Amino acid sequence: MTKAYLVPRAVLSALAMTVAATLAVPTVALAEPPAQLRTQAPGYYRFALAGMEVTALFDGTVDLAPKLLSGASAKDIDALLARMFVPKGVQTAVNAFLVHTGQNLVLADTGTAKAFGPGLGYMLDNLRAAGYDPAAVDTVLLTHLHPDHVNGLLAADGKPAFPNAVIRVAKAEADYWLSEEVAAKAPADVQPFFAMARTAVAPYMAAGRFKTFLPGEAVLPGVASVPAEGHTPGHAGYLFTAGDQSLLVWGDIVHSHAVQFARPEVAIEFDVDKKRAVATRKRLLADAASRKLWVAGAHLPFPGIGHVRAESKGYAWVPVEYGPVK
Amino acid sequence: MTKAYLVPRAVLSALAMTVAATLAVPTVALAEPPAQLRTQAPGYYRFALAGMEVTALFDGTVDLAPKLLSGASAKDIDALLARMFVPKGVQTAVNAFLVHTGQNLVLADTGTAKAFGPGLGYMLDNLRAAGYDPAAVDTVLLTHLHPDHVNGLLAADGKPAFPNAVIRVAKAEADYWLSEEVAAKAPADVQPFFAMARTAVAPYMAAGRFKTFLPGEAVLPGVASVPAEGHTPGHAGYLFTAGDQSLLVWGDIVHSHAVQFARPEVAIEFDVDKKRAVATRKRLLADAASRKLWVAGAHLPFPGIGHVRAESKGYAWVPVEYGPVK
Numbered sequence: 012m013t014k015a016y017l018v019p020r021a022v023l024s025a026l027a028m029t030v031a032a033t034l035a036v037p038t039v040a041l042a043e044p045p046a047q048l049r050t051q052a053p054g055y056y057r058f059a060l061a062g063m064e065v066t067a068l069f070d071g072t073v074d075l076a077p078k079l080l081s082g083a084s085a086k087d088i089d090a091l092l093a094r095m096f097v098p099k100g101v102q103t104a105v106n107a108f109l110v111h112t113g114q115n116l117v118l119a120d121t122g123t124a125k126a127f128g129p130g131l132g133y134m135l136d137n138l139r140a141a142g143y144d145p146a147a148v149d150t151v152l153l154t155h156l157h158p159d160h161v162n163g164l165l166a167a168d169g170k171p172a173f174p175n176a177v178i179r180v181a182k183a184e185a186d187y188w189l190s191e192e193v194a195a196k197a198p199a200d201v202q203p204f205f206a207m208a209r210t211a212v213a214p215y216m217a218a219g220r221f222k223t224f225l226p227g228e229a230v231l232p233g234v235a236s237v238p239a240e241g242h243t244p245g246h247a248g249y250l251f252t253a254g255d256q257s258l259l260v261w262g263d264i265v266h267s268h269a270v271q272f273a274r275p276e277v278a279i280e281f282d283v284d285k286k287r288a289v290a291t292r293k294r295l296l297a298d299a300a301s302r303k304l305w306v307a308g309a310h311l312p313f314p315g316i317g318h319v320r321a322e323s324k325g326y327a328w329v330p331v332e333y334g335p336v337k
Numbered sequence: 338m339t340k341a342y343l344v345p346r347a348v349l350s351a352l353a354m355t356v357a358a359t360l361a362v363p364t365v366a367l368a369e370p371p372a373q374l375r376t377q378a379p380g381y382y383r384f385a386l387a388g389m390e391v392t393a394l395f396d397g398t399v400d401l402a403p404k405l406l407s408g409a410s411a412k413d414i415d416a417l418l419a420r421m422f423v424p425k426g427v428q429t430a431v432n433a434f435l436v437h438t439g440q441n442l443v444l445a446d447t448g449t450a451k452a453f454g455p456g457l458g459y460m461l462d463n464l465r466a467a468g469y470d471p472a473a474v475d476t477v478l479l480t481h482l483h484p485d486h487v488n489g490l491l492a493a494d495g496k497p498a499f500p501n502a503v504i505r506v507a508k509a510e511a512d513y514w515l516s517e518e519v520a521a522k523a524p525a526d527v528q529p530f531f532a533m534a535r536t537a538v539a540p541y542m543a544a545g546r547f548k549t550f551l552p553g554e555a556v557l558p559g560v561a562s563v564p565a566e567g568h569t570p571g572h573a574g575y576l577f578t579a580g581d582q583s584l585l586v587w588g589d590i591v592h593s594h595a596v597q598f599a600r601p602e603v604a605i606e607f608d609v610d611k612k613r614a615v616a617t618r619k620r621l622l623a624d625a626a627s628r629k630l631w632v633a634g635a636h637l638p639f640p641g642i643g644h645v646r647a648e649s650k651g652y653a654w655v656p657v658e659y660g661p662v663k
Contacts, residue, residue, distance in 0.1 A: 044442035044475065047390040048383070048468045049662045055378050064373040072660050096629075096644040096655050104660070116370035130661070142374045149370065303422070312658040318422040329422050330656065333639040334398050334430070335456070336375045 054133055055141035056314035057336045060305065061254035063112050063233070064336070066141045067307065067314030070105040070122030070163065071131035075279075077101060080270055082277040082289070088270055095269035103267070105159050106315040107134045108260050108307045109143060110251055112233050116143070117150045118173065119249055119260045120309055121163030126207065134163050135172055148173045150231060153180040154262025154309065155243040156188035156208040157281070164211040171214050178215045179230050181238075182223035184245025187283075239264060239295060241288030242281070248295065250304075258305040258316075264292050265328075266310045272296070273325040296326050305331075380459060381467035382640035383662045386631065387580035388439050389559070390662070392467045393633065393640030396431040396448030396489070397457035401605075403427060406596055408603040408615070414596055421595035429593070431485050432641040433460045434586050434633045435469060436577055438559050442469070443476045444499065445575055445586045446635055447489030452533065460489050461498055474499045476557060479506040480588025480635065481569040482514035482534040483607070490537040497540050504541045505556050507564075508549035510571025513609075565590060565621060567614030568607070574621065576630075584631040584642075590618050591654075592636045598622070599651040622652050631657075 054069025077088050092101060107120040122134030138145060151173055153160055166172040187193055189212065194205035215221045224230055226238040230249070237248035239261065248261040265271045266279045275292045278285035299306050299319040308315045317330040380395025403414050418427060433446040448460030464471060471492075477499055479486055492498040513519055515538065520531035541547045550556055552564040556575070563574035565587065574587040591597045592605045601618045604611035625632050625645040634641045643656040 044437060044440070045469070045473050047437045047439075048392075049385065049390060050468065051383050051660070051662050052379055052381050052467070054659075057375065057377050059375065064375060066374075069659070094646060096646075097658075102658065102660055104658070111370060111373045113373075114370070141378070142376065143371070147371050313660070320420060320422075332423075332428065332430070333380075333395070334377070334428055336377050 053140040054137040054313065056316070056333070057141070058314070058316055058331060059337050060110075060251060060258050061256045063110055063251055063253040063258075065251075065258060065307070065316070066109040066111075066138075066143070067316055068107045068109055068122070068134050068137045068141065069313045070107060070134040070137075070159070072102045072104050073127060073131060073159075074100040075103045075266065077267075077270075079280040080267060080277050081280070081285070083270070083274050087274070088277070091270045091273055092267075097269045101267065101269075103310050104313045104315060105131055105134075106307070106309050106311070106313055107138075107160075107163065108315075109138060109141070109148070110234075110258075110260075112231065112251065112253070114233075115150055115231050116148050117152060117231065117234065118148050118176070119152045119307070120154055120160040120262065121151060121172070123159045124162040124165060125167065126158055126162050131159070132163075135166065145173050146175055148176045151176045151178045152230060152234070152236075152249050152260075153178065153184070154239075154248065154260065155246040156180065156184050156204075156212075157243065157263070158204060158207040158211075160262070160309065161208055161211040164215065171218075176215075176220065178212060178221045180212075180221075180223055181236065181245035181247040182225055183240065184243060184247070185221075185223045187244040237261075237295075239291050241284050241286075241291040243283050246291075256305065257302070258307055259295070259299060260307045261295055261299075262309050264295050265308055268308075268311050268328050272319070272328045273322075275325060297321070300326060379466040380463040380639065382642070382659070383467070384640070384642055384657060385663050386436075386577060386584050387582045389577055389579040389584075390437040391577075391584060391633070391642070392435040392437075392464075392469070393642055394433045394435055394448070394460045394463045394467065395639045396433060396460040396463075396485070398428045398430050399453060399457060399485075400426040401429045401592065403593075403596075405606040406593060406603050407606070407611070409596070409600050413600070414603070417596045417599055418593075423595045427593065427595075429636050430639045430641060431457055431460075432633070432635050432637070432639055433464075433486075433489065434641075435464060435467070435474070436560075436584075436586075438557065438577065438579070440559075441476055441557050442474050443478060443557065443560065444474050444502070445478045445633070446480055446486040446588065447477060447498070449485045450488040450491060451493065452484055452488050457485070458489075461492065471499050472501055474502045477502045477504045478556060478560070478562075478575050478586075479504065479510070480565075480574065480586065481572040482506065482510050482530075482538075483569065483589070484530060484533040484537075486588070486635065487534055487537040490541065497544075502541075502546065504538060504547045506538075506547075506549055507562065507571035507573045508551055509566065510569060510573070511547075511549045513570040563587075563621075565617050567610050567612075567617040569609050572617075582631065583628070584633055585621070585625060586633045587621055587625075588635050590621050591634055594634075594637050594654050598645070598654045599648075601651060623647070626652060 282288040608614040
């Protein structure tokens with residue numbers, strides 16, 4: 012089938028049905044357009060933090076129902092989602108962040124691998140698409156040991172995805188999720204989280220490549236850990252500093268950008284200690300806003316990098332702008 | 338040079354200077370990390386509008402100094418830029434939009450080609466990176482005839498970049514920028530704009546592939562033109578409608594997202610008729626917000642797609658979220 016130009020399609024079509032035999036040959040004919048592609052651009056985004064290079068890596072999305080949120084009325088939550096044009100669902104990104112500090116190639120969090128269906132588990136593909144070899148990663152910093160942060164430690168064959176990396180996590184986090192005693196006392200529906208954490212770190216531990224740290228300890232040159240407990244017992248952020256710029260990789264401080272910046276008192280069902288998670292969120296939001304920190308969030312809309320602005324009530328998220336890497 | 342793990346670098350380094358001979362061999366040694374890449378992800382973004390497929394194409398960025406804006410104090414403008422964490426510059430994106438309507442492959446605007454230095458002129462590369470052949474584009478819709486929208490009509494060799502496309506533009510726009518009489522009366526610094534517009538459309542006109550339309554006329558099935566004069570005499574938007582969704586490709590209604598959503602009364606130096614440009618911006622912002630239209634802007638942060646929300650004073654821009662194409 013061909014398309015006629017310089018003759019409106021509707022007119023042509025009507026003519027064709029009645030006077031097909033006498034229809035003049037169109038002056039320009041062209042094949043139908045090719046099929047729609049419906050593929051997305053590769054899920055990485057590069058960003059320069061002075062001498063450091065940050066690559067946001069998209070693992071995929073998961074839908075998190077608004078009913079998982081507590082601390083505001085359903086009506087208020089719906090209004091906040093509508094205000095940010097968040098479609099029903101609610102689509103929630105899972106991001107990891109690869110930081111080349113100049114001295115180290117550091118991955119903060121690792122995504123879900125293939126534990127949660129086809130919508131997730133693309134971090135490793137996107138790391139390669141971004142031009143890096145997983146074998147070159149020397150350090151993996153985990154904000155916490157939930158499966159969407161830790162499962163990506165293992166490749167599809169169950170072997171370490173980062174064979175040359177040392178894994179770092181807060182001691183309180185390891186003491187909780189890797190403890191068979193704690194796991195034994197946990198509700199049945201949370202048991203898989205413990206099991207997945209143990210499985211993911213096991214080969215690294217066996218190789219002597221698993222190291223904990225104490226709250227606030229520096230983990231690498233230019234990288235300090237930042238205590239951020241509440242979502243999990245040893246949840247930690249990482250502050251990367253280069254020149255006069257700092258980037259706080261804050262893990263799960265915000266799950267719903269539309270709701271929790273405006274209303275930091277809203278908690279999510281996955282918080283191990285909701286009250287403490289809310290207090291930590293308020294503290295880090297205030298800190299990020301007043302110090303004008305760059306922030307990288309595991310569940311903020313990809314690439315998940317931006318700034319926090321204090322509003323008369325609550326905060327607003329200001330995403331970074333796409334552009335050439337300076 | 339190798340790196341030692343399980344031994345902090347600073348400690349190792351200090352040790353090496355004093356007790357090098359007795360230093361134990363590190364348990365793990367790894368080459369230095371590879372060089373930083375500093376490349377950006379490809380400049381396209383795909384988005385589904387019901388049965389239509391929209392691909393935002395990044396042409397690059399240009400710095401537009403805040404002093405180009407008028408209608409608010411310099412202090413207010415600086416505060417609005419700071420509020421959105423816009424770095425000094427001000428970096429301003431140039432975007433084009435490829436829409437596969439199901440029946441037509443339509444390009445709205447074409448970027449700058451190579452007229453404005455190495456920061457711009459990547460639209461054609463990104464169209465190819467997005468998986469489409471420029472020869473498959475059947476229609477190019479121009480919002481106006483400024484060089485950052487029209488220069489991309491020509492490839493680097495000066496031949497049509499879209500050899501099978503018909504070019505569409507509002508009659509008032511063609512009457513203005515393609516008129517030698519109007520050009521002759523224009524100030525010297527604007528003369529190149531007239532010349533570039535004529536050069537860009539010339540081969541299409543010669544081939545009978547240049548067609549104007551009257552205000553509000555439908556241009557293709559599912560695509561209506563939207564009068565939006567002021568920035569230029571025949572500036573037009575294009576409303577793509579599929580199912581119950583509509584996308585308004587609005588050209589240059591906003592140049593500074595940080596300033597002009599909050600303060601629509603702020604004009605930019607390039608407006609041919611500032612008063613009319615402001616009135617048109619106010620009308621389209623109100624319309625986009627009340628009808629909850631998807632909007633695609635030529636100078637909004639890439640991908641330049643999102644929604645407009647009415648605030649108690651002015652408006653806010655809500656960018657689309659990256660994710661799989663539904």
